[in-house]
Amino acid sequence: MDILASLLDGFGTSLLPLNIAVMIAGVTVGMLIGALPGLGSVNGVAILLPLTFLVPPTSAMIFMAALYYGCMYGDAIASILLGIPGASSAVATTFDGRPMAMSGKAGVALTASAIASFTGGTVSIVLFTVLAPTLADAALAFGPAEEFALVLLAFTTFVALGGQDRFKTVIAICLGLVLSTVGLDMISGQPRLIFGDLPGFYHGISFLVLAIGIYGIGEMLNTIESTRNKVAMVQPRMTLGTVRETLREMRGSIGTLSQGSVLGFFVGTLPAAGATTASLMAYGVAKMTSRHPERFGKGEINGIVAPESANNAASTGSFLPMLTLGIPGSATTALLLGGMVLWGLQPGPMLFIEQPEFTWGLISSLYVSNVFAVIANLAFIPLFCYALRVPFTILAAVIFVLCVVGGYAPSSDMHDVWLMLGFGLAGFVLCRLDYPLAPMVLSMVLGPIMENALRQSLIAGQGTPSLFLERPIALTFILIAVLLFTLPAVKMALANRRPPAPALAEEKA
Template structure:
């Protein structure tokens, strides 16, 4: 009951005109930054961090600037889905999984529905995670700490295994795609030994590694757009969308039918968000994988399944709240954005850690209250702007396509300020186009380049800890079952293949 009263007091403070205005401004900025390819919540939060010192001076409290930054974080989680669905370019890494089903839905003339599902799923994911955050903050932080390197690697393995076991694509091509993405993720300096690795043809541009956005924008911005143009004889491959009240009601019904994905994304995303060094991107990709794993018709994923949108979208919002928890209760950031937020808190004179809730209740509860308020503001703004987002699809394809190409190139440059990455991104786009023509699935490669930098150190640290004994992944109470499920999924297609060949032979 004490928690409830503290939360109500916090919401009242968050609803004060200045704080409410900052929440609305933050959501709008976040929505825009999240929707811009190449920019994500971390860019928005980092760029506007200096601005918050002015806010702090003006309001005299650390709560208002934190509310502003948290609102940007929230808005960006909503915004990432907009460009994923309407343009086919993931606005941020957290929205990569949304592209898998959001884009096919938009191409089929259901962009409005995809956007409504994404917005509502984000809202539900955000709300559930806020409730979990409010009620279980301290105990959940201690559970997350039980996830060591083997457990996190096992989770990564499970994410890859779902693509192999249930992808429905050519198995050797799927495995190739995953390994290719993982190898690309290991290009550059080895973070464990500091040795340079895989600097192809001794080109210095490779020494800083291949960033995930370079591959993701290449595949989904350049490759996808060229594929659309090459495979359609007509000028426009996009189906026009007309927004009607009936259409929106139908979209809400479709969202309700995608409750499984939303539930999986909300709870799994929140929990993955709690894990140190995980965050919203692995959370959304894993939620997509688990939603596919447990679906009745996994083959419909990748073709516009509503669960394929609701799972990652609810997960990235839930994970963004979840990532706040270890930051506030333990002082451990769960994602790059929370690392910047942590820096802000330290600058404002706050000491994140187990005592924060008891020593700074005037800061903590209004901030938690603002999570609820920002979530409501974000969903309302997002729904209100859906006609504008859909309007983009009404543009003639010969105008939309060059705009997407330009955004892809600028977005890649803006993210890293390196022309080498822009060239590489276009090269990946051409390669993706040709590989797609031969039925190579590309989503697993994008998943792998995102999760690779997390998976490799976890594997190596686990093996260092066990003196090279792989049984560490089977003998620990949490890692063991996850690893076994992952291996079953990997072996499933081989068993299916063997059965298919044994049965006809018996006949």
């Protein structure tokens, strides 16, 4: 009752004309920023933060939250249309989004992603409203040991269900892990793998440089090579009929939607995990529970629904540690936290008590901006689809320019552009040799989190892995991870014992 009253008060704030105006501006700008490969919510928030001095703090925060939301919607657009994830949280969306777009169903894929994002966001805000005070303390129970176990689990859900050549998957993961160790070691401060003394390697290799290189440049080379003279043309259509068609195709997706949304919210509330982990786990779980796992990766609609609902749910969830504890759950919320300090608010456990108008105004605004975001997104889809009708010869040049800009913008360092081109070539070669690239990109994102958490746990356990055994949550996660990892081997062993099955098992392996 108390919560409901506060929420209604909050709507009183968020539905003021000024706040509605900043929400619309926020989601629109955010979506455009998100749609550009290489620019994600972090860049958007960082660039626009200074603009927010023009309005009062609550409106400023509502604008920033709307921008963050819009970016999360927009990220999917680049993933689906170009196959380049705009942010690490949208990597999983490329797995099925790209194949769908290639087979002419870009409109359906984009609509499905918009609807999934909306559902994920909304479910998450409802959970947030109800559970915020309770969950804040629960999230604190997540220490380095739990973080490590969770990331390990996310990794295995994805890899164990990957379906590609296992040996090559392992090699790709190892490559990604090696790349993730480049730069200064967080714990000892020593530089690692900097190739002599190349200053560009000190800040490590950014995920974006690798992703844009592989998915942008590499994929472009691949398309040029495989199509030769006959240019592959995608003819996406987008009418109201597409929305109806999508809804029809999504009829079987309600289970996936709710799984993704709830999973996304809870993973998002954990301070270190975030939207990338959530979207991967959701994809893995969706594939595991699907009646047609073989369709994943080839343009299955649930392969878009799962990660998109999860990453939007997670981005809402990441507001929770920020608002209740003053601890950022992601790079973007860290910037927002900086913004709050800047607007004269003191983030921390007292915020809810001292500034109810601000906190509830913000929470209620999430409901409203989510509605605006889905409307804006659906309205923009025809425009984005139109871009795909451009002949590939022209599109390739545009993608190349976007890639170079996207590689240069975040660090303003030419070093990253050269590196990106190198990754593009390497990605092309690896792709030709049938190495799966997604595990490599993902291990680069998750590698550093895993490494730090593992080392912190081992230090805390004085060099022994005792922490993992003593803590029930961590132990459970690790056991599930081990189980998932060995599952294919067990299945194979069982299949060998029963002669009629092997044909199928081999096909899958």
